[in-house]
Amino acid sequence: MNSVNSDMQLIWLRSDLRQHDNTALSAAAARGPTVAVYLLSPQQWLEHDDAPCKVDFWLRNLKELSKSLGELNIPLLIRTAAHWDQAQAELLKLCQQLKIEALHVNEEYGVHESRRDAAVAETLKAEGIEFHSYLDQLLFKPGTVLTKTDTYFKVFSQFRKVCYERLHRSMPARVKAPGKQAKLKIDSDPIADSVEGFTTPSESLQALWPAGEKEAQRRLDTFADAQIDYYKSERDFPAKPGTSQLSAYLAAGVISPRQCLHAALQSNQGEFESGKVGAVTWINELLWREFYKHILVGYPRVSRHRAFRPETEALAWRDAPDELAAWQEARTGLPIIDAAMRQLLETGWMHNRLRMVVAMFLTKNLLIDWREGERFFMRHLIDGDLAANNGGWQWSSSTGTDSAPYFRIFNPLSQSEKFDSEGLFIKHWLPQLAGLNKKEVHNPASAGLFGAADYPAPIVNLSASRERALTAFKNLPSRQAGGDDHE
Template identity: 85%
Template structure:
């Protein structure tokens, strides 16, 4: 008997470990509930709810293959070896099959499980599944992990030209086993169930993930490059939550994009090329997680930036968290996050730069807050994005590149449609005033909307001074955006 241990791979199709287990013999699946670990990792309640809903869908689809899905609890990951060993002994399991995960804690957990099982004579097999390339296989000429995305992408392109990662076949139904699937809990203590309006935005299951992928590739991918930066437009794929939970695979995404672009990933339709580029950014940040594990430990990728004199400013942090900064594009983006569990990617950069540069608040505060609210919360992507924006990370924005929220707002939400949707109290302003109500409302601004909590110009100078005082700083020019 084979045991499939499911983690962030909640799908039946193109699932490497599932296919490998089923090929070896009768298979049972298990999922471990780890609430204490999830709390420690700042996983959002809406994310846990999404994963539970996807588990229910997956249990039904695995049931059609006569593969029972069992639920066990290992409150913390250090309990996983004992819990899995006991299950293996109960079911007389020959081998456990998993798709690899890449954080420091995930790697330690899997190593501990592997040792416990192997000591008991039970096999433990790991598979490449949530990435296109094995970490450690895309390296510089000197054998180190890339620190610059464009160089990483170039080597990925060379590899893709030679051979595309193949999707794996879904196994046929096996003979029924005398083991029943466990019920999937409706909720987990410590993770309140989100409201119906949020849940309705993110239906669970592979059918929905595939529908989104097909719709995006059929109707939207051609316009992706030109529309992806405009938050009022439906310019993005809305697949990030499904990718993070493994309800859809990066291979499925890559093949769908290539199919829409006559098999090309460097030429042809610029929209498809740009989206494939985003899949490679996701890949890059996961490789960084393996090559530079300090980023898994709340450490800056660039060690010299640990000396930054971040401000201890709880009132400013709370205003940012609660969408009360007085800068409409920031507040609208934060309301989108709080109400939907998701934020438009351009705005993730804008609000992150505002927190780390204009407010000079430690990027780790923002990273943690995002993880606690994002339905697509993913350590590698979230950490990579925050460190990019705060100029502490790999291939990051040079410290002098500070997005101006007003010019970003005017450029990417020129009519104020996104702002007015999330900040209805500003609906009466014209398209010029809506970006900066403080300049429109005379002495007292707009009723029911706060004045800006910071002066953008002087706060920018403060950030530049803080970065310039760092030791061993690379030499940069000067600039703004």
């Protein structure tokens, strides 16, 4: 069989770097001989603040995927469209070269992603090439989980309730992986180790995040077998291995939410709202991920750097470059904040509880615009995902959907004492504080240890800065009401 077959299929891979349970890949392979393509878009990635460690993770996963697709005789081609507005020309050229009958994609949801896909579909259809897109990175298609008045939900608990009803009726099924096809006369392209504009992260960071579906599946199995039962009780303690460590794999689509849901259900006798509280809590986190992607579609302004609650655009954020830099560089003088920021800078990941703590500190205690924090996180997170990152930042800054009421401000010291009581997490990331006892380590300044082992004094007074934030929010034209807690 050669490459001029008329029923040739092309799958365009994006945030779905896996062979198993990949809707578009299975659909393409079921229709005819299949070729895969991945577009390198460095210019677009820079505009989206994608982190170098994330781009590196994609490249490493592409190498693994190329091997596993190679075993099925599905070649993986690499093309470049520096910017997404070049995608349609690049894909059309490839489709015409290979005499492709249809292009298959899994849906993506940001404003730019939707615009790109619409342009590609239009260009190909004009040339007689079919374009098929599939629901894949979500359990429910955006627009199908709506309020009684047919609007997108703004409150998570109500969204979750409808998701539960849907799951009771039918559980999203995993799709079959494609089988081996006859060999095509097309070779896979080599995959570069790096892309211009993105530095390669340290070997120690790479080692924390091995690439490939086998690793993602191993993490999922280990978590579902051994840890999910303790998830609710341990997930808030950053010194404990209480979380699944799957977020980077989910963001790149190396594992699917369906695979995660099925693993959790299997550990909980098929139950998702009763039974083991650990499994139910973890499934809830999968639904939070779902919720924020639906928000992206229903309220596109959050894709455009706008606050979900328009009245909060009037907040008098402070322009405080020195304080912003101290926060970014882990020298705020508050150990739990600095330890969390150090974890982010060195590993490309931050514990979820601490994401909320450092975000509230930046947006409330320093009264610095949440967009500064959102951008900084995206530039460093290996699991950076527009919907989840934006959702989390707007939740913490009380500008978002279902967000923390503005008067509920985490105190970093009490969070630290509660969730890192022995100071183990702090001492790991701030070894200069290793000599302090478990009381002093949370707030070296209060222990009268002026400049403890060259550690800075706090850059802000917590109670005065809390009052300042409350005043700024109270002065908004229309004060917000509280929503559900995302604890």
